[in-house]
Amino acid sequence: MASRSYFSYLLVVLIVLILMPPSSQLQSSQAWTLLRLQRLLNFPFGLTSWDSRTDFCNAEPNPLVTVVCYEESITQLHINGNNSSSRLPKSFPIDSFFTTLTRLPNLKVLSLTSLGLWGPIPAKISRLSSLEILNMSSNLLDGTIPSEISHLKNLQTLILDHNILGGRLPEWIGSFPLMAVLSVKNNALNGPLPVSLSSLVSLRLLVLSFNAFSGPMPDLSCLANLQVLDLESNYFGPQFPSLSKKVVKLVMRNNSFKGGIPSELSSYYLLQQVDISSNRFVGPFMPSLLSLPSIQSINISGNRFTGMLFPNTSCNDELKDVDFSSNLLTGSLPTCLSSRSKDAIVLYSGNCLTNKDQIQHPNSFCQNQAFAVDLLPRKEKKTSVHKAIVAVSVVGAVVVALIVAFLLFTAIRREQAKSVVKRPPRRLIEHASNGYPSKLLADARYISQTMKLGALGIPSYRSFSLDELEAATNNFDTTTFIGEGSLGQMYRGKLRDGSIVAIRCLKLKKQHTSQNFNRHIELISKLRHRHLVSALGHCFEYYLEDSSVSTLFLVFEYVSNGTLRSNISGQKLSWTQRIAAAIGVAKGIQFLHAGIIPGVFANDLTITNVLMDHNLVAKISSYNLPVLAEIKAEVMVGTTFGSKEHVRRTLHEEKIDIYDFGVILLEIISGRPITTRIDAKLLKEQLQESITADGAARRRSIVDPVLGKACCSDSLKTVIEICIRCISEEPAERPSVEDVLWNLQFAAQVQEAWRGDSNSSEDSPLSPHTPALRSSDD
Numbered sequence: 081m082a083s084r085s086y087f088s089y090l091l092v093v094l095i096v097l098i099l100m101p102p103s104s105q106l107q108s109s110q111a112w113t114l115l116r117l118q119r120l121l122n123f124p125f126g127l128t129s130w131d132s133r134t135d136f137c138n139a140e141p142n143p144l145v146t147v148v149c150y151e152e153s154i155t156q157l158h159i160n161g162n163n164s165s166s167r168l169p170k171s172f173p174i175d176s177f178f179t180t181l182t183r184l185p186n187l188k189v190l191s192l193t194s195l196g197l198w199g200p201i202p203a204k205i206s207r208l209s210s211l212e213i214l215n216m217s218s219n220l221l222d223g224t225i226p227s228e229i230s231h232l233k234n235l236q237t238l239i240l241d242h243n244i245l246g247g248r249l250p251e252w253i254g255s256f257p258l259m260a261v262l263s264v265k266n267n268a269l270n271g272p273l274p275v276s277l278s279s280l281v282s283l284r285l286l287v288l289s290f291n292a293f294s295g296p297m298p299d300l301s302c303l304a305n306l307q308v309l310d311l312e313s314n315y316f317g318p319q320f321p322s323l324s325k326k327v328v329k330l331v332m333r334n335n336s337f338k339g340g341i342p343s344e345l346s347s348y349y350l351l352q353q354v355d356i357s358s359n360r361f362v363g364p365f366m367p368s369l370l371s372l373p374s375i376q377s378i379n380i381s382g383n384r385f386t387g388m389l390f391p392n393t394s395c396n397d398e399l400k401d402v403d404f405s406s407n408l409l410t411g412s413l414p415t416c417l418s419s420r421s422k423d424a425i426v427l428y429s430g431n432c433l434t435n436k437d438q439i440q441h442p443n444s445f446c447q448n449q450a451f452a453v454d455l456l457p458r459k460e461k462k463t464s465v466h467k468a469i470v471a472v473s474v475v476g477a478v479v480v481a482l483i484v485a486f487l488l489f490t491a492i493r494r495e496q497a498k499s500v501v502k503r504p505p506r507r508l509i510e511h512a513s514n515g516y517p518s519k520l521l522a523d524a525r526y527i528s529q530t531m532k533l534g535a536l537g538i539p540s541y542r543s544f545s546l547d548e549l550e551a552a553t554n555n556f557d558t559t560t561f562i563g564e565g566s567l568g569q570m571y572r573g574k575l576r577d578g579s580i581v582a583i584r585c586l587k588l589k590k591q592h593t594s595q596n597f598n599r600h601i602e603l604i605s606k607l608r609h610r611h612l613v614s615a616l617g618h619c620f621e622y623y624l625e626d627s628s629v630s631t632l633f634l635v636f637e638y639v640s641n642g643t644l645r646s647n648i649s650g651q652k653l654s655w656t657q658r659i660a661a662a663i664g665v666a667k668g669i670q671f672l673h674a675g676i677i678p679g680v681f682a683n684d685l686t687i688t689n690v691l692m693d694h695n696l697v698a699k700i701s702s703y704n705l706p707v708l709a710e711i712k713a714e715v716m717v718g719t720t721f722g723s724k725e726h727v728r729r730t731l732h733e734e735k736i737d738i739y740d741f742g743v744i745l746l747e748i749i750s751g752r753p754i755t756t757r758i759d760a761k762l763l764k765e766q767l768q769e770s771i772t773a774d775g776a777a778r779r780r781s782i783v784d785p786v787l788g789k790a791c792c793s794d795s796l797k798t799v800i801e802i803c804i805r806c807i808s809e810e811p812a813e814r815p816s817v818e819d820v821l822w823n824l825q826f827a828a829q830v831q832e833a834w835r836g837d838s839n840s841s842e843d844s845p846l847s848p849h850t851p852a853l854r855s856s857d858d
């Protein structure tokens with residue numbers, strides 16, 4: 081009997097147990113644990129109602145406290161304070177607190193936020209081995225992220241925002257196959273990121289903002305699920321991170337990213353928000369970003385983006401916030417932005433746009449600044465820009481050397497003659513609009529003479545001290561930064577005498593003595609000519625340990641009046657000024673080829689590499705400097721520096737520059753940007769027809785309309801003819817640089833004579849009846 085009733089009692093208990101909802105009853109030890117946590121946390125506001133009678137598992141959840149139970153065990157515990165600036169008292173024992181927590185072994189979700197927890201995260205946390213979500217934001221946790229967290233193999237979400245954790249993000253962080261959310265915003269974490277991040281294949285959200293992380297981003301392109309990447313306010317850079325195309329939100333604000341933005345960005349079809357403001361990006365802004373199918377917000381402010389905006393660019397309908405402020409954009413705002421509704425934010429001050437409702441710089445500002453950017457190697461045009469820079473420096477060097485020698489000679493002589501030569505940069509100002517006519521033909525024949533005269537007015541080449549360069553750039557302050565290349569940065573400096581210079585910093589690997597550079601410096605010091613952006617000097621910085629060269633600084637003139645292209649399109653140079661500029665470029669080429677030994681060829685001349693100074697003197701900023709090529713080769717492939725003389729002349733080498741010069745002439749004539757070889761070819765064909773057929777009317781349709789009436793037909797024709805010859809496909813058919821110069825000078829003379837004539841009688845410009853020196857053969 082007794083045994084039977086006992087049996088039925090057992091049965092009832094069993095049935096009751098089975099029917100009971102699984103979360104209704106908590107082991108008393110776990111209830112006791114909760115009460116102890118309450119005490120350790122100093123009875124926070126949300127827990128004031130807890131006592132020994134509380135039915136924890138069935139209490140109504142609220143934003144501050146939630147307990148979830150499953151099979152008599154607590155699986156979720158959320159205790160959130162209501163004051164993120166509170167701090168638990170000095171006596172708070174974080175170790176005992178975590179020891180207590182480990183009595184809840186089935187915890188899957190633990191959220192302890194704004195509770196004033198302080199101290200390092202204890203190693204014991206590894207005992208919470210079921211943990212999937214851990215949120216300990218807004219406390220005062222310090223120390224480093226303990227490696228014991230790596231034992232929590234089920235972890236999917238780790239949030240440690242707003243604490244004071246330091247040290248690095250550990251390499252083992254990549255060992256969580258299920259990690260979907262990793263957020264460590266606003267701590268004091270630093271150093272480079274572990275490469276292992278790229279193996280967190282489940283990651284959806286990565287927030288590293290407001291720390292002191294630095295260095296390149298690991299390759300995240302295999303994180304196919306990554307939707308949010310927030311890197312704000314760190315020192316990441318310089319390369320744009322590589323990501324999967326499914327990114328939705330990309331925040332890179334206030335870092336050290338440099339260079340251009342990758343064109344893939346315009347294929348991120350899910351991208352809603354992109355903020356790359358306050359970095360050092362350069363290069364063209366891609367208007368196609370405005371029309372990405374999901375885009376809502378774009379912030380590129382505070383970079384050095386260049387390029388022209390057109391009113392006809394289209395935008396995505398949902399685009400609400402756009403901030404272009406403080407870049408180097410020209411053109412005018414797309415109408416789809418200027419006509420946005422009132423609640424949309426469209427900011428664009430501090431550019432060179434034609435929309436003046438927000439403060440703009442004059443066009444020349446953007447052109448000048450863009451030049452500085454231009455001077456640096458661009459990815460797409462690797463050889464040319466590099467060469468250009470190299471060339472700039474090399475040409476500068478070469479010119480400098482020659483000139484130095486020459487100046488030295490004259491200086492010594494003069495000194496002997498007791499007339500002390502001070503050399504305030506007295507510029508030989510040859511006004512483009514006058515000064516050429518009578519002397520030109522003579523000049524062209526006395527090349528060597530021209531070479532010598534060429535460098536007059538440029539301060540002598542010298543070596544600079546590092547102190548001097550630091551003073552000139554305010555310790556290479558970011559405000560003096562003007563551009564970045566793969567080999568180093570370019571800064572604008574103001575020397576003690578007030579002159580403005582461009583300083584190129586070339587970082588080197590170890591083991592170069594300054595003697596290794598003798599040959600290069602000699603060349604660089606020769607690259608000084610009126611029509612080159614000339615080298616003014618150099619400076620070596622050494623490694624302390626072994627006195628090898630760590631950085632080579634090359635100092636160039638700073639030419640600040642924009643490129644030849646911008647002068648043609650912006651300031652609308654007159655025909656006389658255009659010929660003068662072309663003559664300047666030709667003289668620069670002549671000097672590069674023949675004025676120094678060995679000559680500098682294949683300089684990748686483009687109209688944007690020709691800079692104009694304030695007297696509208698054209699200067700080639702891009703020349704083929706061997707030192708840059710060598711440093712680059714060393715950086716890229718690790719070849720040894722100072723290897724064999726590589727200036728090997730190939731057949732018709734000098735005619736490469738003649739072709740490029742012809743393309744520059746095309747743009748001078750037509751006023752239209754010529755960007756491809758096809759463009760050049762087509763335009764050349766049109767020009768060819770215009771001189772063979774009954775020309776004048778036809779020509780007028782091709783020639784820059786701005787030139788209009790102020791351009792003499794024969795002068796124009798001469799320039800067109802030489803231009804066509806320069807662009808011959810066959811190098812041997814292209815004229816020599818002397819031939820080019822002669823013809824240009826002739827054209828200048830004809831124009832000058834015509835102007836004199838036509839001043840008395842107002843004549844139609846392109847009409848064939850005025851030529852002075854050559855009969856019209858239209």
Ligand SMILES: *[C@@H]1O[C@H](CO)[C@@H](O)[C@H](O)[C@H]1NC(C)=O
Pocket residue numbers: 124125162163
């Ligand atoms: C936060 O908690 C304190 C008590 O600790 C309470 O007086 C205050 O009203 C709470 N504030 C909010 C915003 O809930």
Ligand SMILES: *[C@@H]1O[C@H](CO)[C@@H](O)[C@H](O)[C@H]1NC(C)=O
Pocket residue numbers: 163164165166167
């Ligand atoms: C939050 O905590 C701080 C420090 O304990 C205290 O000064 C502040 O008054 C608190 N704020 C609120 C709203 O309770």
Ligand SMILES: *[C@@H]1O[C@H](CO)[C@@H](O)[C@H](O)[C@H]1NC(C)=O
Pocket residue numbers: 160191193215216217218237239
């Ligand atoms: C983590 O806690 C903070 C503070 O309570 C909260 O704002 C945030 O949403 C939480 N994150 C997650 C993923 O639960």
Ligand SMILES: *[C@@H]1O[C@H](CO)[C@@H](O)[C@H](O)[C@H]1NC(C)=O
Pocket residue numbers: 290291292312313314315334
């Ligand atoms: C930019 O980031 C740095 C590094 O985190 C930080 O010190 C600085 O305050 C940030 N500047 C702004 C304006 O947020």
Ligand SMILES: *[C@@H]1O[C@H](CO)[C@@H](O)[C@H](O)[C@H]1NC(C)=O
Pocket residue numbers: 333334357358379380381382401402403425427
């Ligand atoms: C764009 O970013 C800058 C700082 O990087 C910030 O000052 C500005 O408010 C942002 N613009 C918008 C529209 O949010």
Ligand SMILES: *[C@@H]1O[C@H](CO)[C@@H](O)[C@H](O)[C@H]1NC(C)=O
Pocket residue numbers: 390392393
């Ligand atoms: C927009 O206008 C520019 C110049 O005005 C022109 O070159 C370009 O082809 C136009 N683009 C479209 C899509 O119409």
